[in-house]
Amino acid sequence: MESDPSLQERLVDVGVELVKTEGPGALGLREIARRAGVSHGAPRRYFPTHHALLSAIARRGFGELAARFAAADDAAAAPRERLAALARVYVGYAVECRGMFELMFRHELLAGAGAASGQGRLRDATLPLFGLLTELVGAHRAADPAPRVTAAALWAGLHGLAQLWAWDSLPLVLGPETGLDTLVGTVLDAHLGSAR
Amino acid sequence: MESDPSLQERLVDVGVELVKTEGPGALGLREIARRAGVSHGAPRRYFPTHHALLSAIARRGFGELAARFAAADDAAAAPRERLAALARVYVGYAVECRGMFELMFRHELLAGAGAASGQGRLRDATLPLFGLLTELVGAHRAADPAPRVTAAALWAGLHGLAQLWAWDSLPLVLGPETGLDTLVGTVLDAHLGSAR
DNA sequence: GGAGGCGAGTAGACAGTGTCTACGAATGTC
DNA sequence: GACATTCGTAGACACTGTCTACTCGCCTCC
Numbered sequence: 022m023e024s025d026p027s028l029q030e031r032l033v034d035v036g037v038e039l040v041k042t043e044g045p046g047a048l049g050l051r052e053i054a055r056r057a058g059v060s061h062g063a064p065r066r067y068f069p070t071h072h073a074l075l076s077a078i079a080r081r082g083f084g085e086l087a088a089r090f091a092a093a094d095d096a097a098a099a100p101r102e103r104l105a106a107l108a109r110v111y112v113g114y115a116v117e118c119r120g121m122f123e124l125m126f127r128h129e130l131l132a133g134a135g136a137a138s139g140q141g142r143l144r145d146a147t148l149p150l151f152g153l154l155t156e157l158v159g160a161h162r163a164a165d166p167a168p169r170v171t172a173a174a175l176w177a178g179l180h181g182l183a184q185l186w187a188w189d190s191l192p193l194v195l196g197p198e199t200g201l202d203t204l205v206g207t208v209l210d211a212h213l214g215s216a217r
Numbered sequence: 218m219e220s221d222p223s224l225q226e227r228l229v230d231v232g233v234e235l236v237k238t239e240g241p242g243a244l245g246l247r248e249i250a251r252r253a254g255v256s257h258g259a260p261r262r263y264f265p266t267h268h269a270l271l272s273a274i275a276r277r278g279f280g281e282l283a284a285r286f287a288a289a290d291d292a293a294a295a296p297r298e299r300l301a302a303l304a305r306v307y308v309g310y311a312v313e314c315r316g317m318f319e320l321m322f323r324h325e326l327l328a329g330a331g332a333a334s335g336q337g338r339l340r341d342a343t344l345p346l347f348g349l350l351t352e353l354v355g356a357h358r359a360a361d362p363a364p365r366v367t368a369a370a371l372w373a374g375l376h377g378l379a380q381l382w383a384w385d386s387l388p389l390v391l392g393p394e395t396g397l398d399t400l401v402g403t404v405l406d407a408h409l410g411s412a413r
Numbered sequence: 414g415g416a417g418g419c420g421a422g423t424a425g426a427c428a429g430t431g432t433c434t435a436c437g438a439a440t441g442t443c
Numbered sequence: 444g445a446c447a448t449t450c451g452t453a454g455a456c457a458c459t460g461t462c463t464a465c466t467c468g469c470c471t472c473c
Contacts, residue, residue, distance in 0.1 A: 028421085046325060050460060060423050061460085071460060123324055128315075128384045129242060144386055151390045170395055173387055174378070174403040178370065181377025188324045190340055191369055194347045199366055207370040211407040224450085246431060256452050257431085267431060 029067040031057050036078040037121070044120040045127070048075060076130050076143050082121040083146035086114050090150065100161035101213060107154070108179050108205050115183030116201065122187065126180075151176065161213060171212055178208040225263040227253050232274035233317070240316040241323070244271060272326050272339050278317040279342035282310050286346065296357035297409060303350070304375050304401050311379030312397065318383065322376075347372065357409060367408055374404040 026034070035057045039047050050071045051061040068074040093106045115122040124130070131144045154176060159168035185191045186201055222230070231253045235243050246267045247257040264270040289302045311318040320326070327340045350372060355364035381387045382397055 044325075049458090051458085062424075062462090063422055065461080066421060119324075126380070126384075128240075128319055131384050131386070144384075144389060147386060148390060167395075169391060170399060170403055173381075173391055173395070174374065174400055174407060177377035177381055177387070177400070177404065178374040178407075179377065180381055181373035181375065182370070184322070184380065185373055185376055188322075188327050188340075190327070190343060191373070193340060194344060195365060195369055199363075199369070203366060204370055204373070207366055208373065211370060211374075245429090247429080258433090258453075259451055261432080262450065 028057065028059060028063060032064055032067065032074060033077050033081055036074065037081050040078060040120045040124055041118055042120075045124045048078070048124070050074065072130070075124065075127075079121075079125045079127070079130055079143060080146060082118070082125045083143075085118075085121075086111070086125075087146075087150065089114060090153075094153075100157045104154075104157050104161065104175075104213060105205075105209055107157075108175075108209055109202075111179050112183045112186070112201065112205055115187050119187040122183065126184075158213070175208070175212040178212065179205070182208060224253065224255060224259060228260055228263065228270060229273050229277055232270065233277050236274060236316045236320055237314055238316075241320045244274070244320070246270065268326070271320065271323075275317075275321045275323070275326055275339060276342060278314070278321045279339075281314075281317075282307070282321075283342075283346065285310060286349070290349075296353045300350075300353050300357065300371075300409060301401075301405055303353075304371075304405055305398075307375050308379045308382070308397065308401055311383050315383040318379065322380075354409070371404070371408040374408065375401070378404060 032053055036048055036053050039053065039056065050064060053074065054061045054064055057063075064074055068077065089110045090107055093110045094103055095106070096103075098106075131142075151172065155169050155172040158172040158175065159165065162168060162171065165171055182191070182201070182204055186204070191204070228249055232244055232249050235249065235252065246260060249270065250257045250260055253259075260270055264273065285306045286303055289306045290299055291302070292299075294302075327338075347368065351365050351368040354368040354371065355361065358364060358367065361367055378387070378397075378400055382400070387400065
């Protein structure tokens, strides 16, 4: 049988699995090595530090998110609909994979991590996604003098929504009668104008 | 001389100082004890676990934030102006004390921490602040059928802005020509209507 | 075909962490 | 003056991330 990916990939696989089930706190270096069936010193051959391994796992998260974006984005649809779909994907990913989302936006990881390993800085992964966002905002709001600023504000709204919802701050203050979809719709309407 | 607060408070003081200068990663239990001039076992008398101490530090952060809100809020001003002032305080605090802000919204800490120590759950600290927000939104937008939802979306926008700005994601994608004030204004306008 | 080199992974040491327990030293009370 | 209670110390324990030495298997080259 095959199914023999390199240890480098297997470590990231195990980490992704682990962060989604147990959260980022369970991502110990030794724990990952244990679950991958290797000794605690083995990861060091591929990741010079624990930090680098975590960055690689987070990068996989950005990859997953980008894949979901690509799957949900229908280039033939109207910009407004495409933006709504992307927004749902973004917030949905955060809620569904909250551990991964938490890891992806950890401050220590973003600060230049991965630059030394030649994979590009982690936060650069957000750049093309933001580019698409800006483009769609521009297409939908032709009169907007600064679509980049609108796109940034929209992103921030969705990001905050995802964050605050994922750990129950918003459900707590709003009560159970308000769903996440309603909030996403509110944010979209606020920045893009009412849907119809 | 006095200046002899209980060790309990001194530990929190040291933690606040530490998280603001070195970030949440520097908040080791032993490190805090060291800087407070006591042995590593001393904190245990007041905080049953490292987690509880971190929660107490985060709670102090919510207190600071509430104090800044109170100082900046002019009850005689128009609701729209009050909301703008509060928004600037929120985002300003996150940028100025990013380590503390990061700690305050750490997922593990919010999940029921402090309930056992009888100080109320940490996330309950956000409730009165959100109440004020809702009230002001309702006062400014009389026709809004659900000011709570609008307030929640506004909060999320500010929170996301604070988060993404604090670790340079937004400055990265926007370039240096767009300031944080512009973004805050955009979010306020989007949810509350243009300023004038 | 045996020798040398090299990559991959093991295993142990080290400093450091959070938690737990036993112990000492004050302090206030009967 | 003896007692008890509170507060803090000190050491042990399991565990962590990092570093270093070592082994094993494979490939290459003379």
